[in-house]
Amino acid sequence: MAGRRISSLVARSLPLLSRGGKQTYVGRGISRYSTAAAVEDPVKPPVSVQYDKLLINGQFVDAASGKTFPTLDPRTGEVIAHVAEGDAEDIDRAVAAASKAFDEGPWPKMTAYERQKILLRFADLVEKHNDEIAALETWDNGKLYEQSAQIEVPMFVRLFRYYAGWADKIHGLTIPADGALHVQTLHEPIGVAGQIIPWNFPLLMFAWKVGPALACGNTIVLKTAEQTPLSALVVAKLLHEAGLPDGVLNVVSGFGPTAGAALCSHMDVDKLAFTGSTDTGKIVLELAAKSNLKPVTLELGGKSPFIVCEDADVDQAVELAHFALFFNQGQCCCAGSRTYVHEKVYDEFLEKAKARAMKRTVGDPFKAGIEQGPQIDEEQFKKILRYIRSGKESGATLETGGDRFGTKGYYVQPTVFSNVKEDMLIAKDEIFGPVQTVLKFKELDDVIRRANNSRYGLAAGVFTHNLDTANTLMRALRVGTVWINSFDTFDATIPFGGYKMSGIGREKGEYSLKNYLQVKAVVTPLKNPAWL
C-alpha cells in the first residue's frame, strides 16, 4: 500500500511514461480545470495550527525576546499563525541543549538498534497523521494538497525508514598495515549538527537533514525557513512521541541574518548543512570559516539543462520537460529551467509545450486535480514577474503566460519563452518559478558546451533513446544528477548534490552518512601476529 502511494513522482505525474497510464495526476487535472478558471475563495484547510513555539530541549517555549513573526497563506497573503521568532539567544539555548544531549547522552550512548526503533516508530506515527501533516504543509507552502498527501508525506516516511535502517549498519574498517600493527577506523557521530532548511520542500528537507544526522547518533539544532515554519514543529512533536530524548532535536523558527547566522557562527556547533540559494550558501561557508571551521555541506541553486535530442518522441519530451520545469510551481533547485531542443524537433516541441502550459490547471492547492498553486510569497512572486519582463525586454518570444494569475495571492501564469539566448538573464539566473525557457541546438558537442557553460551544476535531464547519446551526455554533463528519460526521481537511495556553485557534498543514499560522521583511525602494535 505504502509502496504504491510513494510510487515515483514521474510515474504519478507523467501519463505518457507511466505504465498504469489512465487515471493519472495530470490527466485528472486537465479534464476539470484550465488556467482560464477564476480563483475562488480559498478552501478552508482541514487542520489547525497546534505548535507555534520554539522546540528547545524537548519543550515548546517562547523566544527569549518574546517576539513572534507571522507565517502567511500563499493563496491570500493572510496570516496563518504568529510563530515564536528565534534569534541568537535562542540558538545559544538550543545549542546548549543539543551539546548536553550529545556529550552526556543518552542519544549517542544508546545502541544503534534503539535509535533505529525510535526512527521507525516515528515513521509509523507520521503515516498515521499523513493527511493532517499534508494539509499543514500545503497551507503554509501553497503546494498541491495531493502532492503533499500522496507524494511528499509518504516520501518523508520512506526516508525515515531508510535512515533508520542505516543506524545499525554504520561500519568502520579494519585496515591492512605495512607492519605489525592492528589498524581500525571508528565512524563516530560528529556532535551537534546545525541544519538550515528552505521553504520549497519543508518536510522533505527536514527528512534529508534530520534523518541521517539522527541515524548516525548526532544531536541537532534545526532552523526552518521563515516562510514555512509549521510542518517541522508538528513532526518534531511526533518524533518525541516516538521516544526521541529531550534535546536531541531542537527546532528554532526564525530568520537567516539573526537565527541562521548565529547557528553558522556558533563555536559549539560541529557541523553545518544548508539548503538554499548560492548567495546565502557562500555566507554560510564564510561564517563557518571565520568561527570554528565546522565542516559544511551545501545544496544550492541551479539552472539545470533539459536536453531533448533529435530522436525524441516529441509528445513524451514535451510532457517530461513541462514536468521538469513546472513541478512545485517551478520552485525546485534542480528545475529543468533551460530546455534545449534539437533544431529538427524544435518547432513541433515549442507548439506543443505552449499548448501544454496553457492547459496547466492553476488554482487553490486544496482543490483536487489542480496542477499549480501559488508561489511562496510576495518577494518570490515579484521576482518572477521581474524575470518575465526581463525575458521580454531581452528579445525572447513570450509564447504563453507572462503575468500573475487571478487577483489574489501569489499565483503566476504558466509561462513559456522561445528564442531564448544563453546571454539573456532568463537563461542564466535561477528564476524559481513557472517560467520555461526553450533554446535551440544543432549538435551534441554544442549542447554539451552550452549546458556546461553555467556556474551551476546541480542536475540535467536528457531525453533520448539512443544509447551512445545517453552514455556520452551522462559523462560530459558536469552536474550531480543526470535523469535520462526521467526527471525529479528522488528515491531515498539516490544521492543528490551539486557540482560547481550548486553545492558541496551529497545528501540521500549511503553518501549522506559521511556528512554526519567523523573518521577516527586507531592503531595499536601487534605482538606475534598470526597474519598481517
Add this chain to the structure above:
Amino acid sequence: MAARRISSLVARSLPLLSRTGKQSYLDRGISQYSTAAALEDPIKPPVSVEYDKLLINGQFVDAASGKTFPTLDPRSGEVIAHVAEGDAEDVNRAVAAARKAFDEGPWPKMTAYERSKIMFRFADLVEKHNDEIAALETWDNGKPYEQSAQIEVPMFARLFRYYGGWADKIHGLTIPADGPHHVQTLHEPIGVAGQIIPWNFPLLMFAWKVGPALACGNTIVLKTAEQTPLSALLVANLLHEAGLPDGVLNIVSGFGPTAGAALCSHMDVDKLAFTGSTQTGKIVLELAAKSNLKPVTLELGGKSPFIVCEDADVDKAVELAHFALFFNQGQCCCAGSRTFVHEKVYDEFVEKAKALAMKRAVGDPFKPGMEQGPQIDQQQFRKILKYINSGVESGATLEAGGDRFGTKGYYVQPTVFSNVQDDMLIAKEEIFGPVQTVLKFKDSDEVIRRANNSPFGIAAGVFTQNLDTANTLMRALRVGTVWINCFYTFDAAIPFGGYKMSGVGREKGEYSLKNYLQVKAVVTPLKNPAWL
C-alpha cells in the same frame, strides 16, 4: 628489501618497542653524540640544485614577473638557491594549463590502467634516485638525512604505489530504486585541484596530495612552501619522465598571500586541499567561500595529548612520549605536545624524560646518528624561544634545554617542562618545536576532559596495557587518530585528519579518494525489468 626499508617509523626509532632492538636509530645516536657536542662546519650536501623554476604545462619557466626568492639552509641560514617566485599571474597560467589538460585531456580520458602505470613507473624512478632526493630534502628542510633517505623517500614511493593501485579501483554504485528505474553513480574526477603543502614534510605532503588527485584523474596546480620549494620540483621532473602528460601537474613556488591566495580565489579551480596552520586554513576556506565555493579539505594545527596511564612501563612510555614530541624537530602537526602522565608514575617519568632529552643527539642532519637537526627558519626558531620564555614566566619548571643550541643556524636544545598547567600558553598553543610539556593527572575521566578541552583534535597517544582503558580512551578522545602504544604510524592505508579546528576531511587510505571525486547519480526508467 623495500619493505624492510619502509618499516614503520616506530620500529625504526624506538628500540624498546621494536622487535629487532639493538642497532637502532636512537642507540647509534646516543653512543656518539650528545647535546653538549659542538657544531662543526656544515657537511656539503651530496647533491646540487637542478630545478629552480616554476613547472607550468610540462615546462620549467621563469615567473612572469621575473622575480626569485632565496631558499635557505636551516643549518646556517645561507642561501641554497634562488627560486622563481610565482604570483597571481603564474597561478593563472598554471590553472589554464591544468584546465586544458583536464578538459581536453589526455589525463582524464586515459584509462585508469594507463594512469596507474605512470604512477608505478614514477615510484620506481623515485626509488632509483632515493639518495639524491633525500639529500635535497634534508638540505632544504634540515631534517636528519637518515630520516629522509630511509623513511620519507621510501614512504613517498610506497604512497605512489598505493595510489597507483587505487586508480583502477574507483567504483561507483548501482543503487536499488523504489520503482522501475535503473540507478547508478559515477565517481568522476573533480577537475583542477589546487593544493598547498607545508614545509615540515615537503615530499610526504606532495604524495598525500598529488597521489590521490592523479589516481582519480584530476589535474593539479601545486603551491609548495616558500621554505622548501626544491624537492617537489625534482620529483615532478621524474613524474614527467615516467610519462605524465604536460599540464597535468603544475608547480608554483611562492608565498601564501600572493600565489596561495590567487589559487584559493581562482574561479577555475574546482577543489582545494591545504595543509598548514589553523589560522591560514580559515583564510583558505573564506577565499573558497567568497569565490566559487570549491570544496576544501584542510589539515591544520594540533596540540595532541599523549596519555601515560598508571599501568605504564615508565621506560617505554618515556621513550615513546619523547619520540611523539621530538620527532622531526617537533615540527609535526600531530606532535604529542601535551604529555599527560598519571600521578603515580609522574615523578619517575619526568626524571627519565629529562634524562632522555638531555641525551638527544642534536647536530648537522647530514651526520649519521643525528636525532635532531635545525628548525626550519629564523621565524620558527624565534617563536619557539618565545614560547620557552613564556613557559618559564608562567611558572612551569624547566627541566632541560631552554635555549638555542650552538651559535649558528636554527638549532634548539631539546627542552622539557614539568609542572605545566592547562591554562599556560605552552599547554594550549602549537609550539611546533622540541619542547615537551609534562602535565599530571589523577583519573581517567579527568584526563579525558582535559585532553578534549582544546580547539584542536588531530591525534592522541595512549600508553596502557589495560584493554578497558584503551577502549574507553579510544572512543572518548575527540581526535582523528588514536595511537595506542605507538605514535606516528603513517601507513598509506591509514586515514589522517582532524576533528574540530584541526581540519576538515581525511587524507590517505580509501577515505582520501572522495576528496578528488564528484558523485554523479544517473537515473533511467526501466521497461519490463526482470528484477528490481
